[in-house]
Amino acid sequence: MLKGLGHTNKKDDGVGLDATAYQLINRLKDMLPKSSDVSADTSTNAYTSKEDIIGLKSPPPSKLKPPYSTAVTFTSDHHLRQLLKMSNTDEIDDNKQNLEQEDVQELSFEQLGLDPRLIRALTKKNIDKPTPIQQTGIPFILEGKDVVARAKTGSGKTFAYLLPMLQKLLLDDNLASLKTLAPVAMILVPSRELCQQVYSEVLSLIELCRVQLKVVQLTGEPSFSEMATALAGPPHIFVSTPACVQRCLSTGVLQPKSVQESLSILILDEADLLFTYGYEKNLKDLKAHIPKRCQCLLMSATSSEDVDNLKKLYLHNPYILTLPEVGDAKDEIVPKNVQQFWIQCSERDKLLHILAILKLDLVQKKVLVFTNTIDTSFTLKLFLEQFGIKSAVLNAELPVNSRLHILEGFNAGLFDYLIATDDSELKEKEQTDGDTQVEKKKSKKHKKRKLDSEFGVVRGIDFKNVYTVINFDMPISAAGYVHRIGRTGRAYNTGQSVSIVSPEEMEVFEEIKLFLGENKDQDVTCIAPFPLLEKNAVEFLRYRAEDVARSVTKIAVKEARAQDLRNEILNSDKLKAHFQENPRDLDLLKHDKLLSKKAPAPHLRDVPEYLVDPTTQQASKFVKLTRAAMGRNNNSHKGHKARVKKAGDPLKTFSADAKKQKRKANDKEFGPKKKK
Numbered sequence: 261m262l263k264g265l266g267h268t269n270k271k272d273d274g275v276g277l278d279a280t281a282y283q284l285i286n287r288l289k290d291m292l293p294k295s296s297d298v299s300a301d302t303s304t305n306a307y308t309s310k311e312d313i314i315g316l317k318s319p320p321p322s323k324l325k326p327p328y329s330t331a332v333t334f335t336s337d338h339h340l341r342q343l344l345k346m347s348n349t350d351e352i353d354d355n356k357q358n359l360e361q362e363d364v365q366e367l368s369f370e371q372l373g374l375d376p377r378l379i380r381a382l383t384k385k386n387i388d389k390p391t392p393i394q395q396t397g398i399p400f401i402l403e404g405k406d407v408v409a410r411a412k413t414g415s416g417k418t419f420a421y422l423l424p425m426l427q428k429l430l431l432d433d434n435l436a437s438l439k440t441l442a443p444v445a446m447i448l449v450p451s452r453e454l455c456q457q458v459y460s461e462v463l464s465l466i467e468l469c470r471v472q473l474k475v476v477q478l479t480g481e482p483s484f485s486e487m488a489t490a491l492a493g494p495p496h497i498f499v500s501t502p503a504c505v506q507r508c509l510s511t512g513v514l515q516p517k518s519v520q521e522s523l524s525i526l527i528l529d530e531a532d533l534l535f536t537y538g539y540e541k542n543l544k545d546l547k548a549h550i551p552k553r554c555q556c557l558l559m560s561a562t563s564s565e566d567v568d569n570l571k572k573l574y575l576h577n578p579y580i581l582t583l584p585e586v587g588d589a590k591d592e593i594v595p596k597n598v599q600q601f602w603i604q605c606s607e608r609d610k611l612l613h614i615l616a617i618l619k620l621d622l623v624q625k626k627v628l629v630f631t632n633t634i635d636t637s638f639t640l641k642l643f644l645e646q647f648g649i650k651s652a653v654l655n656a657e658l659p660v661n662s663r664l665h666i667l668e669g670f671n672a673g674l675f676d677y678l679i680a681t682d683d684s685e686l687k688e689k690e691q692t693d694g695d696t697q698v699e700k701k702k703s704k705k706h707k708k709r710k711l712d713s714e715f716g717v718v719r720g721i722d723f724k725n726v727y728t729v730i731n732f733d734m735p736i737s738a739a740g741y742v743h744r745i746g747r748t749g750r751a752y753n754t755g756q757s758v759s760i761v762s763p764e765e766m767e768v769f770e771e772i773k774l775f776l777g778e779n780k781d782q783d784v785t786c787i788a789p790f791p792l793l794e795k796n797a798v799e800f801l802r803y804r805a806e807d808v809a810r811s812v813t814k815i816a817v818k819e820a821r822a823q824d825l826r827n828e829i830l831n832s833d834k835l836k837a838h839f840q841e842n843p844r845d846l847d848l849l850k851h852d853k854l855l856s857k858k859a860p861a862p863h864l865r866d867v868p869e870y871l872v873d874p875t876t877q878q879a880s881k882f883v884k885l886t887r888a889a890m891g892r893n894n895n896s897h898k899g900h901k902a903r904v905k906k907a908g909d910p911l912k913t914f915s916a917d918a919k920k921q922k923r924k925a926n927d928k929e930f931g932p933k934k935k936k
């Protein structure tokens with residue numbers, strides 16, 4: 261991104277950047293970790309690096325037929341060490357020579373052997389070249405191998421398995437036209453949100469390919485008739501959670517014998533979460549019904565004991581494909597195109613600091629804010645509302661239709677700020693804490709939390725065009741941090757994260773830095789202090805912020821939370837009925853409406869210029885300039901194609917309208933904005 265900014269400086273005369281701004285930019289450059297020297301120029305994006313293209317295997321890639329063998333390449337000792345960790349040493353030594361001799365070659369989708377219909381569908385989605393995990397994975401999967409694919413967040417793992425899976429169904433007459441009694445392909449994911457996301461991706465590919473394949477999704481605890489309706493036919497592809505499939509089997513809606521006869525490909529997505537979300541028993545029981553000849557794929561962003569256990573349980577002599585792996589160096593954990601920053605302040609001053617960075621326009625939109633509790637989300641929402649910053653909240657308490665709709669609305673650009681409660685780690689902790697199941701049940705009952713156990717907002721969800729991730733509360737582990745900030749910088753996009761760290765959170769922050777490979781002795785910094793926020797700028801806002809913060813009482817939060825839940829329960833029913841008919845009508849309900857009882861005071865909406873010091877004004881200009889240079893979609897690499905796409909993609913067309921509607925609604929709620 262910095263190189264990109266460098267280019268934009270040449271064009272910025274009209275914007276009025278002065279020497280201070282350039283100093284600021286340079287300061288920002290200096291403070292950035294060396295690894296974040298990423299560019300808006302696609303030729304240097306995260307995926308073109310040789311270092312990132314990795315394939316591991318048995319048998320060696322050289323035994324594969326061309327053109328596959330050239331795609332599988334080792335380029336560093338680190339990669340070989342990775343291999344040694346997980347495979348047979350002799351085999352590695354055998355392969356080492358082959359691998360070192362091979363040339364790195366970037367392959368196109370055509371060269372990977374994908375069907376023209378799928379390539380056309382990808383072109384319509386503006387996807388023209390495979391990511392490394394797709395380059396490496398697709399040929400193996402097309403060959404029918406069992407595969408474990410491990411790659412960073414946002415690296416395109418979903419298409420890495422969807423494309424070859426669909427190709428198999430498209431090309432194999434037996435599979436697609438055979439009168440089976442159960443689905444031919446099954447995709448198991450840990451959460452409802454992921455289920456919806458994967459389902460939408462498959463559906464959209466099928467529609468764009470114009471083929472007669474049927475896909476169905478099912479989650480939660482559906483009734484017998486819901487299961488029977490979903491599986492009538494049966495669909496070719498079934499997207500679900502392990503618990504739900506188990507339910508279909510135990511109620512007889514899915515006959516074990518039919519599964520044995522029909523199932524050809526099974527995919528376990530976000531495999532590292534399946535056990536921690538409590539599906540261990542389901543998966544163990546399900547194993548008995550999976551035919552031996554069934555091809556199994558296991559996708560995950562990190563490695564863990566759970567992934568290993570699943571691999572042993574389901575896969576036969578698998579190919580293990582891994583992109584740079586967690587463990588050795590920071591570049592290999594977090595996508596290179598994400599810049600990481602932090603701000604240190606007291607717990608009490610967190611509201612003040614987030615207000616300063618949002619209100620003074622010091623970060624790019626869209627912004628995804630993570631909190632650890634639902635109450636904190638509402639505190640933040642109510643607080644920001646008073647300053648004219650509207651946001652939606654997302655948490656496990658909300659009805660499923662609302663959650664899905666909120667995600668879709670955010671992805672379509674209906675609102676810019678989403679405050680998500682990430683309690684997935686607490687959920688994991690709940691799983692490991694406590695001695696017996698009974699105790700766990702008791703404590704859960706005691707808490708009376710009506711949270712959806714299939715909710716998962718952090719892992720795997722493909723938030724579109726989120727530029728900034730803010731950790732308002734720090735996650736409780738380094739892995740949680742990696743997954744949170746992985747919601748930005750997806751695929752070829754750039755992004756940044758800002759962690760607001762209180763003294764109480766310093767311990768976990770240090771842990772995170774260590775995990776990312778920060779090393780003071782070698783002058784390696786992974787998370788730099790946020791460079792655009794001046795102390796003065798914060799202090800100027802203090803009085804107003806503290807005044808408003810005092811009005812956001814515990815009672816106000818409780819009431820807002822209850823009100824939001826009531827709204828969303830009503831919404832959810834409407835959504836259910838309406839969206840069966842109009843699945844793309846996203847603007848029916850607004851999720852970012854105001855919850856404060858007191859209307860926001862007009863004087864808090866705009867920060868008067870005299871309150872903003874000149875350096876901060878320059879910083880804000882600099883952020884706006886960057887935004888303009890990057891284009892609204894944060895997709896500079898797509899160039900003219902992005903414009904072509906806009907007309908054809910209902911989501912894009914919709915978001916353009918949505919922007920107008922959003923402006924109108926804003927004026928209605930806050931009053932028309934004065935022209936400066």
Ligand SMILES: Nc1ncnc2c1ncn2[C@@H]1O[C@H](COP(=O)(O)OP(=O)(O)OP(=O)(O)O)[C@@H](O)[C@H]1O
Nearest residue numbers: 387389390391413414415416417418561720722751
């Ligand atoms: N070849 C490609 N070129 C450009 N964009 C791509 C490509 N493949 C996938 N994408 C896009 O990249 C984004 C991230 O992909 P995906 O959700 O599959 O990542 P992931 O590796 O599964 O991440 P996570 O581990 O967080 O689940 C999606 O928006 C997807 O449409």
